[in-house]
Amino acid sequence: MPTTRFAPSPTGYLHLGHAFSALVAQAAAGPNGRFLVRIEDIDLSRSKPVFEQAILEDLTWLGLKFERPVRRQSAHFDDYAQALARLTQMGVTYPCFCTRGQIAAEIAAAGDAPQGPDGPLYPGTCRALPMDLRAERLDSGERPAIRLNAARAADIVGPLVFHEHDQIMAVDPFLSGDIVLARRDAGIAYHLAVVHDDDVQGVDLVTRGIDLLPATHVQRVLQALLGYDVPAYAHHRLIYDSNGTRLAKRIGSKSLRDLIKAGLTLPDLRAQLNLD
Numbered sequence: 001m002p003t004t005r006f007a008p009s010p011t012g013y014l015h016l017g018h019a020f021s022a023l024v025a026q027a028a029a030g031p032n033g034r035f036l037v038r039i040e041d042i043d044l045s046r047s048k049p050v051f052e053q054a055i056l057e058d059l060t061w062l063g064l065k066f067e068r069p070v071r072r073q074s075a076h077f078d079d080y081a082q083a084l085a086r087l088t089q090m091g092v093t094y095p096c097f098c099t100r101g102q103i104a105a106e107i108a109a110a111g112d113a114p115q116g117p118d119g120p121l122y123p124g125t126c127r128a129l130p131m132d133l134r135a136e137r138l139d140s141g142e143r144p145a146i147r148l149n150a151a152r153a154a155d156i157v158g159p160l161v162f163h164e165h166d167q168i169m170a171v172d173p174f175l176s177g178d179i180v181l182a183r184r185d186a187g188i189a190y191h192l193a194v195v196h197d198d199d200v201q202g203v204d205l206v207t208r209g210i211d212l213l214p215a216t217h218v219q220r221v222l223q224a225l226l227g228y229d230v231p232a233y234a235h236h237r238l239i240y241d242s243n244g245t246r247l248a249k250r251i252g253s254k255s256l257r258d259l260i261k262a263g264l265t266l267p268d269l270r271a272q273l274n275l276d
Contacts, residue, residue: 001033003035004029004205005201006022006059007039008037008039009039009040010041010048011046013249015255016253016259017238017248018256019062020236021208021209022062023270024236025208026066027275029205035064036070036203037055037064037067039052039071039074040190041074042074043186054257062266073188076193077187077188079196080192083226084146087148087225090156090225091152092149092153094127094129095138095145096147096178096180098122098125098126103125121177145180145184145189150177150178160173162233171220171221172217173221176218179191190215191215195219203231205234206234208236211246239273
């Protein structure tokens with residue numbers, strides 16, 4: 001009886017890709033498993049109650065049944081802070097004072113920066129910052145982001161694997177470099193919040209888009225560092241529009257609720273997504 005989850009961010013309306021992911025997650029739970037909905041709203045500047053309400057309404061229209069109340073990440077910043085403190089005590093984090101502009105300039109100057117799944121990796125500028133300079137900048141009131149020291153983390157956890165469908169995948173702890181664990185404006189970032197929530201909620205099967213497969217590597221490292229249970233993973237295909245462009249909120253893909261208003265029915269949607 002697996003426990004799965006669908007974890008949208010309330011920064012816009014759901015589109016067909018979200019609908020597909022939610023339907024796949026509930027199907028993976030099966031008739032006797034648990035299907036959870038988690039609202040990932042740590043980005044307080046972009047998350048809106050109107051989008052959260054619309055998400056829950058759209059999921060109900062899809063015929064999905066999920067436990068209530070749903071978990072909202074914004075209610076658990078203290079828990080994430082404790083997890084971050086544990087990592088800091090282990091010596092696998094460091095403060096990063098770099099702005100995006102500074103990082104981009106350093107990468108451009110390097111000429112041949114190592115590449116990760118989302119582009120050039122952070123060059124590690126603040127990783128080597130002397131302790132006295134770190135303390136000086138913190139004392140001056142600068143608010144840094146907190147990054148994972150991937151090399152130190154890899155030394156601690158050793159070789160790792162995760163289960164992807166019926167395969168055993170080796171973990172590359174350096175795939176995404178020294179990722180941000182806590183943003184300076186939020187106190188937490190995606191990777192740490194997700195692994196903490198999955199552990200707390202007992203999620204033992206993570207179903208999500210194949211675009212997030214690279215994230216599994218660093219999340220597996222965090223699970224090992226924090227002693228969290230390790231779920232199995234099932235990354236699914238993505239949904240594209242008629243032009244072959246992957247659906248995404250950031251490019252204004254047509255929302256599910258607009259399609260419903262235009263006459264889309266649930267059988268039509270399932271057929272369009274090749275779910276039957």
